[in-house]
Every structure is written in structure tokens, then in C-alpha cells.
Amino acid sequence: MTFAAAVTDRTRRLQTRLCVGLDPRVSPYRDAAHLRAHTLDVLEATAPFAACVKPQLAFFEALGLPGFALLEEVCAAARTLGLPVILDGKRGDIGSTAEAYARGWLTGPHAGDALTVNPFLGFGTLVPFVEAARANGGGLFVLVKTSNPDQGDLQGQGVSERVAVEVARLNAEEEGEYASVGAVVGATHAQDLATFRALMPRALLLLPGLGTQGAAAADLAPAFQPGGTGALASASRAVQYADGLDVAASRAAARRLRDELNAVMP
Numbered sequence: 001m002t003f004a005a006a007v008t009d010r011t012r013r014l015q016t017r018l019c020v021g022l023d024p025r026v027s028p029y030r031d032a033a034h035l036r037a038h039t040l041d042v043l044e045a046t047a048p049f050a051a052c053v054k055p056q057l058a059f060f061e062a063l064g065l066p067g068f069a070l071l072e073e074v075c076a077a078a079r080t081l082g083l084p085v086i087l088d089g090k091r092g093d094i095g096s097t098a099e100a101y102a103r104g105w106l107t108g109p110h111a112g113d114a115l116t117v118n119p120f121l122g123f124g125t126l127v128p129f130v131e132a133a134r135a136n137g138g139g140l141f142v143l144v145k146t147s148n149p150d151q152g153d154l155q156g157q158g159v160s161e162r163v164a165v166e167v168a169r170l171n172a173e174e175e176g177e178y179a180s181v182g183a184v185v186g187a188t189h190a191q192d193l194a195t196f197r198a199l200m201p202r203a204l205l206l207l208p209g210l211g212t213q214g215a216a217a218a219d220l221a222p223a224f225q226p227g228g229t230g231a232l233a234s235a236s237r238a239v240q241y242a243d244g245l246d247v248a249a250s251r252a253a254a255r256r257l258r259d260e261l262n263a264v265m266p
């Protein structure tokens with residue numbers, strides 16, 4: 001099953017549209033073993049309420065080699081739990097380097113089921129990612145409109161809309177309910193969700209910014225298709241560190257966010 005089909009199937013079966021972000025920070029932990037154990041515990045505790053999991057690569061890269069080992073463990077544990085993995089790397093480079101990124105993160109030993117990619121270098125530089133995703137049943141999330149307040153410096157003036165049109169063009173080359181190329185649209189842009197949903201009807205939308213960045217589940221309904229599929233609302237700190245390192249609080253936060261999303265489904 002492709003990533004898009006698997007995550008949509010899990011949404012329907014478990015009735016969840018929540019993506020749990022795993023961004024393990026160094027500061028709260030005694031040592032690397034403590035960080036590892038807590039990260040894996042949060043993953044296991046929140047899995048029943050999650051449609052997918054999204055490790056942010058920066059936090060694993062910052063740990064050096066042990067970080068890559070932990071990332072492999074997270075991916076393996078997620079697979080055991082039936083959770084599709086989105087690797088948040090926001091990769092993008094000239095085509096020949098993009099090929100290496102695509103090989104590494106969509107097919108290599110640390111591969112996830114999907115990867116976030118940055119279109120800043122031009123649409124042609126997305127091709128190696130699209131080819132790797134299609135060849136392996138993987139997924140991509142192209143940055144369309146990011147959640148941060150200063151995104152408008154470069155993403156205004158219709159730029160996000162142009163990227164969205166390119167995502168839709170790529171999707172038109174594929175069959176199926178949702179295509180392999182999805183889009184990142186910040187959950188903080190509630191007023192724009194209907195526009196991007198309409199521009200990319202067959203793209204899965206990844207909506208980061210739930211919780212700590214101020215976005216509320218109640219505002220995200222326009223990102224979903226009738227029946228409540230097609231989007232994944234993502235929270236990292238608000239789940240992983242819902243109450244310090246209390247794993248029961250992480251589990252409760254994931255359950256609450258799942259329920260809040262379900263309450264507003266079209």
C-alpha cells in the first residue's frame with residue numbers, strides 16, 4: 001500500500017487525523033539513554049491516537065551518530081505499531097544532490113514513508129524526490145505555505161499558490177484517491193486552508209503548528225475533504241512535552257487533540 005493510502009486507511013479505521021511530531025530536545029534529559037527511552041515511550045503511548053508520526057530530522061542530526069541510530073529505532077517501532085512515518089527534513093537542492101537526498105531519506109537505511117521537501121530551488125529539483133516516492137510507494141510533502149509568522153517574506157505574492165498549482169499538476173499524473181505528492185500548509189493559516197484545499201484536491205495536506213504555535217483544531221475543518229480525510233494536523237511540543245516528561249500527559253494530549261479534530265470534521 002502507498003503512504004497516502006496507508007495513512008488514509010489508518011485515519012478511517014482509527015478515526016484520527018493527528019500527526020504526532022517527535023522533536024527530542026537535549027535539555028530536559030539526564031543523558032542520551034534517557035532521551036532515547038522517553039522518545040520511544042512517547043511514540044508508543046500516543047500511537048493509538050495518531051494517524052502518523054513525524055520525526056524532525058534536525059533533532060536527530062543534532063545528536064550525531066546516536067541520533068541516526070535512534071531515528072532507525074523510531075522508524076522500526078513506528079512500523080511495528082502500524083504508524084506511517086513522515087521524515088521532516090525539508091530537503092531540497094540542485095537535481096543531482098536532490099537525487100542523493102531522495103535515495104537517503106526515501107529508500108536508504110534511515111528511510112521513512114514520506115519526506116518534507118523544499119521547492120525553493122525550482123520545480124525541476126523536485127523530480128528526483130517525486131520519482132523516488134512513486135517508485136517506492138512513498139510520499140512527499142512540498143512546502144507550500146509554512147506555519148511561521150515571517151513566511152510571507154518569500155512565500156507571499158502568489159508564490160504559495162504557484163507551488164500549490166505545481167503540486168496539483170504532479171498529482172494529475174497519478175491515479176488513486178490521494179496522490180504521492182502532498183503539501184505543507186501551516187495550521188496557523190486557518191483563513192487560507194479552503195483555498196489550498198481547492199487548489200490541491202488530491203494532495204494530502206500536512207498542517208503543522210497545532211498547539212504550541214497557536215493553531216487550534218477547531219479551525220482546521222476546511223483543510224479536510226468530506227468524510228474527514230485528506231489532511232493531517234501535526235503537533236510536536238504540545239504532545240511530546242505536554243507536561244514536562246510525563247508520558248501519561250503526552251498520551252492524554254494526543255487523545256484530546258484527536259478528539260478535538262474529530263469534533264469538527266466535515
Ligand SMILES: O=C(O)c1cc(=O)[nH]c(=O)n1[C@@H]1O[C@H](COP(=O)(O)O)[C@@H](O)[C@H]1O
Pocket residue numbers: 021023056088090116145146147148184185186208209210211212213234235236237238
Ligand atoms: O514541515 C513541518 O513539519 C513544519 C512546517 C512548517 O511550516 N512549520 C513547522 O513548524 N514544521 C515543523 O513542525 C514542528 C512543529 O513543532 P511544534 O511547534 O512543537 O508543534 C517542527 O518540527 C517544525 O520543524
